[in-house]
Amino acid sequence: MKKLLNKLIATAVLFSVSQYGLQAAEPDQAPTFSNEVARILQEKCQxxxxxxxxxxxxxxxxxxxxxxAPLIRENVRRRIMPPWHLDPTIGIQEYKNDFSLSDEQIATLVAWADNGTPEGDRADLPDPVDWPNWLEWELEPELGAPDMVFGSGPITVRAExxxxxxxxxxxxxxxEEPRYLKAAEIRNTIQGRAALHHNNVRLNLEEGPSGRVVGAGAGKRWDYFGEDTGILFDVGPGVVNFGAHYFPIGFEFEDNIEVAFWFHPEDDPPETVASVEIHHLVDQFDPDQPRARDILIPPHGTQTMYRTWVLDEPVMLNSYRGHMHLHGIAMSIEVVWPGRVRDYYGPGANRRDVIASINNYNHNWQTSFVFEDDARPILPAGTAIVMRTHFDNTANNPLSIDPDQWVVFGGRSVDAMSHFHVSVTYLEEEEYDSLLLTRLDQLAERKRKDGEYGTALLAIHPDERSRLESGSENVAASDRSTGAGQYSQQ
Known part of the structure; x- marks a missing residue:
């Protein structure tokens, strides 16, 4: 891994040439570390x-x-760092946990490097941030002490x-009564961090819903569902399951995994109830699916595969997380909308939308993408969700360890795998209609206030967009009659 890191650093520095389209600023106009750069690093990097x-x-x-500075310049220019792997030009771009750099922030960092990395006046420096260390709960400064903590006990990790x-x-x-989970976080020892491929925590109840609650992997250790969203924890009893994956790192040691839970207040349940993570295996054979698990990537070759999930009831998509290994480079979620609304709007409406494109996937950084509340896709029954993945076993992929070898399915990082983890809220038809009307009002208000709908427009059926964009003042959402998406003509 160290050799690979050195290779990546050397490559980035070697190709750190002026490609961002900026000219050097005048010395008195160039950004400085103390004034601009330090603030960006605090917000997005530290x-x-x-x-x-x-x-x-x-x-x-x-x-x-x-x-x-040369490596920072190259990595931010190419959007390798921070590791927010979504294509900024495709799909919905509104997320609660977006830590990507804005175009302006990228331009500032590039200009700072191109102008000789001036320090500036140290009096302009922001106050330093007291970051929690690895052995502290990262969410505790924001959410307070966790409500419940469970530990795995000692786990011996062998040397070889x-x-x-x-x-x-x-x-x-x-x-004593059901509770709603607001957030969950996983931590382990410093040594264990280097050897842990992933740890998935499940809650398995004797009665009531069970499933995966939170997953930790390279670069990811917590999920925060928000103030208005929670996962239902029934009364139990049951077990908390730690499903871990380790690889030897040359010496034996004992690890210990802990998981912390934060709940919504008992007297203030969340408005939206989310499912536990639904685990879609693109690499899992299913009689109704392509033989996706037949992963067979040839030397110096590529492979693309997909899985389709057809909804038999309306849902709201709250978040998603892709998981591949070293040969995975891209993933996407495409919505194929059903023709469920009468053809009042006429022909030509787009019936397919790519709502998310992870075009720069890196196995070393796992991320759950949590939609903003008013950008969560509202999907009617009959919608087909197509999950695509792309593998690259060529020299173009710096994480492909040995492109001369065939790559097949497997659980090790050097093998290939493709999973999608999604969290949804299941809706009754009446709930779907009510939620859709609320969303249309929100979008109309956004257009009046900001002059545009933003990418959240992709979160509703194309027919609803057509009606919203028609500009007719007499078809406001609040004036429509509900009924499984059928609206009265005004």
Whole structure:
């Protein structure tokens, strides 16, 4: 892994030439570290790039940052860092946890590097951030102490040999009443962080809904569902299951995995109830699906595969997370809308939309993409969700360890895999209609206020967009009659 990191750094520095289309600014106009750059790094980079963090180097002081300026310039220009892997030109772009750099922030960092990395006046520096260390709960400063914590107990990680997958059950106590999960976080030891491929925590109840609650992988350790959304935890009893995957790193040690839960207040349940993560295996054989698990990537070759999920009831999509290994480079979610609304709007409406395109996937950084409340896709029954994945086993993929080899399905990072994890809210038809009317009002208000609908327009059926964009003042959402998407003509 160290050789691979050095290779990537060397490549980035070698090709760090002026390609961003900017000219050097006048010295008195160039951004400085103290005034502009430090603030950007605090907002978007230092959560990982701090002493003891998961980033390969701290980026807190001028001395630390200046020597990495060529690499920073190249990585932000190419949107490799921060590791927000969505294509900014395709699909819905409104997420609660968006830590990507804006175009203006990228331009500032590039201009700073191109103009000699001026430090500026240290009096302009922002106050330093007191970041929690790895052994603290990262969500605690925002959410307070967790309501419940469970531990796996000691797990011996051997020095050599193959990967292994321990599964550990811990008793889940019977609750006095159901609770709604607001957030969950996983942590383990510093040494374990280097050897843990992933850990998925499930809540398996004797009665009531069960499933995966939170997953941790490279670059990801928590999920925060928001103030108005929660996952239902029934009373139980049951077990909390730690499903981990380790690989040896040359010496034996003991790891311990913990999971923390934060709940919504008992007297203030969330407005939206989300499902546990639904695990869609693009690489899983299904009689009704292509033979997707027959992953067979030839030397110096590529492969694309997909899985389709047809909805038999309306849903609202809250979040999604893609998971592949080293050979995975791209994933996308396409919605094929049903023709469920009468053809009042006429022909020509677009019936297919790519709502998310992960065009720069990197196995070392796992991310759950959580939609903003008013950008969550509202999908009627009959919608087909097409999940595509693309693998690259050529020299164009720097994470392809040995392009001369065939690559097949497997659980190790050097093997191939493709999963989509999604969280949805299941809706009755009446709930769908009510939610759609609310969303149309929100979009209309956004257009009046901002002059545009934004990418949230992709979250509703194309026929509804056509009606909304028609500009007719007498078809406001609040004036429509409901009924499974059928509206009265005004």
């Amino acid at each position: 959560r990982c790039h701090q002493p003891g963090g998961i980033g390969p180097m701290p980026l807190e002081t001028y001395e630390q940052v200046r020597i990495w 040999g193959g990967d292994f997958w321990p599964s550990i059950d811990v008793e889940w106590p019977a609750l």
